[in-house]
Every structure is written in structure tokens, then in C-alpha cells.
Amino acid sequence: SAVISQKPSRDICQRGTSLTIQCQVDSQVTMMFWYRQQPGQSLTLIATANQGSEATYESGFVIDKFPISRPNLTFSTLTVSNMSPEDSSIYLCSVLWTSGVYEQYFGPGTRLTVT
Amino acid sequence: AQTVTQSQPEMSVQEAETVTLSCTYDTSESDYYLFWYKQPPSRQMILVIRQEAYKQQNATENRFSVNFQKAAKSFSLKISDSQLGDAAMYFCAYRSGGGGADGLTFGKGTHLIIQP
Numbered sequence: 419s420a421v422i423s424q425k426p427s428r429d430i431c432q433r434g435t436s437l438t439i440q441c442q443v444d445s446q447v448t449m450m451f452w453y454r455q456q457p458g459q460s461l462t463l464i465a466t467a468n469q470g471s472e473a474t475y476e477s478g479f480v481i482d483k484f485p486i487s488r489p490n491l492t493f494s495t496l497t498v499s500n501m502s503p504e505d506s507s508i509y510l511c512s513v514l515w516t517s518g519v520y521e522q523y524f525g526p527g528t529r530l531t532v533t
Numbered sequence: 534a535q536t537v538t539q540s541q542p543e544m545s546v547q548e549a550e551t552v553t554l555s556c557t558y559d560t561s562e563s564d565y566y567l568f569w570y571k572q573p574p575s576r577q578m579i580l581v582i583r584q585e586a587y588k589q590q591n592a593t594e595n596r597f598s599v600n601f602q603k604a605a606k607s608f609s610l611k612i613s614d615s616q617l618g619d620a621a622m623y624f625c626a627y628r629s630g631g632g633g634a635d636g637l638t639f640g641k642g643t644h645l646i647i648q649p
Contacts, residue, residue, distance in 0.1 A: 451636045460624060461578075463636035476636070508576055514634075520566075522628075522637060524578035
């Protein structure tokens with residue numbers, strides 16, 4: 419399976435600012451995903467990011483609020499823009515591992531607190 | 534849209550005993566995959582086990598096994614010989630079939646407590 423890292427691991431941000439979260443994979447992967455896990459809740463898919471194409475957003479998530487970049491096959495970023503306390507969550511990236519069976523593996527997550 | 538339901542917010546089991554976590558799902562698709570993920574306090578999501586819908590045989594991974602009832606749309610996880618390290622949130626997840634392009638739909642999770 420892939421080794422996935424995220425930066426930062428946690429951050430405390432002021433309302434109205436933006437934070438960019440980085441996701442790095444040690445192998446080339448076609449598809450990457452970004453999820454949000456609000457406090458005490460389950461994971462919700464934000465968007466799917468393929469290299470070389472625009473990210474595909476799920477209902478309730480918009481590009482202006484959560485712009486995503488996917489410049490190559492091992493890296494992606496998620497920006498949380500104009501933050502409010504409601505954006506306080508864990509943000510996780512995952513990758514689709516296609517060696518044999520298609521499985522998703524997750525990064526360690528970024529814990530964001532907005533004050 | 535697919536939905537995944539975990540009706541047990543919390544379960545408790547004695548160390549070395551067996552526990553079963555429940556999951557039901559709703560879908561109109563015939564080709565899909567089901568997963569159980571474990572999330573310990575470190576918050577790292579760990580894939581525990583996977584089941585392909587087209588396979589009748591229940592998946593097993595060491596102490597972890599599933600009871601997949603396709604007609605009933607049920608997908609429970611059995612943990613045998615529970616260990617302290619099994620304590621975590623367990624999430625059931627669904628993914629549509631095909632090339633894996635779809636993300637996962639998760640249930641709300643079950644908090645598993647292991648009593649020594």
C-alpha cells in the first residue's frame with residue numbers, strides 16, 4: 419500500500435483566513451480524495467482529484483470554499499478558504515490504490531481549529 | 534444515493550471475547566464494494582477488511598471476518614479474541630463498483646471499547 423503524509427498535522431486559525439493542506443504520496447496514484455470529519459462525526463467526501471483535470475465536488479461543497487490542486491501524480495492540496503468556526507474538522511486525504519484490488523488508503527489527517 | 538447505517542453507537546466487550554458490529558446499507562446498484570475501517574485515537578483510518586458484492590464467500594482477515602448478507606443488505610464485522618489494541622471507532626463504508634472512481638460513503642461509526 420501507499421505511504422501518505424499530510425501537512426500540517428494540526429493548526430489553529432483565525433476566522434476569515436485560509437489554510438492550505440498538503441497531501442504527499444510515496445507512489446504515483448491516479449485518484450486522490452479529500453474528506454472532512456467534523457467533531458464526533460463520520461467522514462464526508464468533499465471532492466475527487468484526478469491529475470490533469472478539475473476536481474469533482476460533492477453536493478454541499480464548492481470550489482470557491484475548498485479549492486483543490488493536483489499538479490502531479492503524488493501530490494495534492496486542499497485549501498479551506500474564508501474559514502469560520504464551522505470549518506473546524508479533521509481533513510483527510512486518501513488515495514485509490516489500484517494494485518490488485520481498488521482500495522482507498524488514508525493519510526493521517528489534519529486537525530483544523532478555527533477561532 | 535447510497536446510505537450506510539450503523540445502529541450501534543457504542544459496543545463493549547471483554548478482552549479475548551468475540552464482538553459483532555452491525556452495518557446495513559441501501560443501494561440500487563448490483564456492483565459495489567463494502568469496507569470496514571478502524572480509526573483509533575490517533576485518527577489514522579486503517580482498512581480492516583473488504584468485501585466484493587459479487588463474491589458470495591465472506592471475507593476474513595485473521596481475527597476479523599464479515600457476515601455479508603446481500604439480499605438483506607447487511608454487512609456485519611466479527612472480531613474474535615478481542616485485544617486491547619482493537620479499541621477504536623469502526624466505520625462501515627460503501628463504494629460503487631467500476632474503476633474505483635467514486636469516493637466512499639461512510640456510516641456514523643461504532644465506538645468499540647475493550648474491557649481488560
